[in-house]
Amino acid sequence: MINDRLIDAGELPIAVRDFGGDAPPVLLLHGAGGNLAQLTTLARALRPHHRVITMDLRGHGRSGDGTWTWDAALADLAAVVVQLDLHRPAIVGHSLGGMLAALWGQRHPEAAGVVSLDGNPPPTRPDRLPGMDPEKATAELARLHAAFDTMHAGMGRVIEADQLPDLVERQRMAARDMGANEKVWIEGFRRNLAHVAGETSMRPSAQAAAEMRTLMNELDLGDVYATIRCPALVVLATRDLPEQEPFADLYAAHRRYLLDQVAATPVRYLQLADASHAMVIEQPVLLARVISDFLLQGR
Numbered sequence: 508m509i510n511d512r513l514i515d516a517g518e519l520p521i522a523v524r525d526f527g528g529d530a531p532p533v534l535l536l537h538g539a540g541g542n543l544a545q546l547t548t549l550a551r552a553l554r555p556h557h558r559v560i561t562m563d564l565r566g567h568g569r570s571g572d573g574t575w576t577w578d579a580a581l582a583d584l585a586a587v588v589v590q591l592d593l594h595r596p597a598i599v600g601h602s603l604g605g606m607l608a609a610l611w612g613q614r615h616p617e618a619a620g621v622v623s624l625d626g627n628p629p630p631t632r633p634d635r636l637p638g639m640d641p642e643k644a645t646a647e648l649a650r651l652h653a654a655f656d657t658m659h660a661g662m663g664r665v666i667e668a669d670q671l672p673d674l675v676e677r678q679r680m681a682a683r684d685m686g687a688n689e690k691v692w693i694e695g696f697r698r699n700l701a702h703v704a705g706e707t708s709m710r711p712s713a714q715a716a717a718e719m720r721t722l723m724n725e726l727d728l729g730d731v732y733a734t735i736r737c738p739a740l741v742v743l744a745t746r747d748l749p750e751q752e753p754f755a756d757l758y759a760a761h762r763r764y765l766l767d768q769v770a771a772t773p774v775r776y777l778q779l780a781d782a783s784h785a786m787v788i789e790q791p792v793l794l795a796r797v798i799s800d801f802l803l804q805g806r
Contacts, residue, residue, distance in 0.1 A: 514562075516586035518579070519571030523587055526550050526559040531619055531802065532593045533557040534584065538602025538626075539719050540711060542568030544695040546601070548688055549787050552795030557597075557802075562587055564604070566715035568698045575718035577610055577726075584611060595619045597802050600626055601787045603719060609731050609739065616736035620802045624794065625744045625784050627765050628723045629655070636760035637767065647757040659720065663712040666700075671707065687788045732772035740801045741769050741776040742794070748783045775801070 508527060513520040524543050533553055535546045543561035550559045563570040565583055573579060584607065588596055597620045600608035605626015612621035630636060630651065633644035666674065675693065682692035699710045711719070732739070743765060751758050769776040777797065782790055 513569070514587050514590050516571075516583045519565060519573045519583075521565070521571070521583050521587055522563040522569035523591070524550075524561045525591065526554050526561070528554040528556075528558040530558055530594070532591075532596040533559050533798070533802070534587065534593065534596045534598050535559065535561045536584075536598065536600035536604025536607055537561070537564065537567070538600075538604055539716070539723070540567070540699075541602075542695055542698045544568070544691060544698045546787060547691045547694075549791040549794060552792045553798060556799045558593075560587070560591060560593070560596075563698075564607075566711040566719075568710070572712065572715065575715050575722065577607070577722060580607055581610060581614065597621065597798075599798055600624065602626055602784065603723065605741075606723065606726060606728070609728060609735065609741075612735040612737045612739050613731050618737040620738040620740070621735070622739075622798050622801065623741045624786060625742060625782075627728065627743075628726050630757060630761040630764075631724050635764045636757065637763045639756060639760040644757070644760070647754060651754055651757060655720070659713070659716050662716040663708050663710070663714075666707045666709065668707070685785065685788050729768045729772065732769060732774045735772075735774060738801070738804075739774045740797075741774055742782075742786070742797065743769070743776060743778045744782050744784050744786060745778050745780060746783050748785060751784075 510525040512523055514523055522543065535550055537543060537545050542563045546561045550561055553559045565571065565573050565580060566575060595617060598608040598611045598618065599622040601624040605623030608621040608623050608626060612618055630648060633641045633648065636644045678693055678696045679689055682689040701708050701710050743762065747755060747758050779786055786794060
């Protein structure tokens with residue numbers, strides 16, 4: 508039986524979904540702008556071999572709002588682990604959740620394992636784009652950051668009531684285009700809708716989005732990977748998302764940098780064939796097998 512509940516993390520409530528299953532436990536973390544519903548298909552694929560729990564990160568889904576720092580988010584994870592009585596859980600995260608998984612592994616050498624599913628900061632520096640002309644890299648980064656600025660300007664905006672049906676239909680079309688479970692996709696969209704004082708807006712808020720963006724831009728995962736002492740696996744994307752295609756040269760160079768970065772550390776890594784940053788939607792069954800096999804080897 509799937510069980511939804513709120514965990515008292517002290518500063519704020521954290522929403523969790525317990526899929527049940529036998530030990531060993533796995534805690535799944537979504538990416539920035541997502542929520543626990545978006546990990547449903549992966550959770551179901553993992554359940555035959557694990558007790559699987561998903562959670563809404565602070566500022567997302569049904570969890571409370573609070574200042575976004577790495578320490579605060581890791582404290583939320585710790586509260587979930589303690590209150591659900593999870594013994595040495597593996598932490599598996601996608602995107603922002605993958606960065607949190609790596610940071611958890613750095614601080615918890617006793618962990619059964621951590622897995623990052625393309626949990627990488629975005630490209631920010633020309634000197635971290637190997638094989639790309641520095642002048643072109645600078646120009647492309649400026650163009651990319653302008654696109655991010657435009658996207659973040661709309662975060663947390665109020666959605667007029669007459670716009671909502673059209674937005675839901677667009678989400679249905681996106682689910683069909685991705686070959687995703689439409690019911691799960693729509694639940695993920697609706698779960699990030701906040702209804703306050705007669706107005707509807709999307710979570711996370713503009714402030715939370717800005718805080719997360721700063722944290723990710725400043726994070727150096729090379730230092731984190733070098734000091735992880737529990738079993739750790741990084742799964743890397745190998746192709747672009749549609750919205751990344753206009754920046755194809757930049758993202759190809761970024762992937763080279765990410766590969767060089769992880770290869771220089773003791774962390775295990777896998778380049779997943781024909782996978783984009785949306786790998787948890789594209790290949791959940793394969794990822795579940797990769798995750799379970801890795802964690803079994805670490806036991």
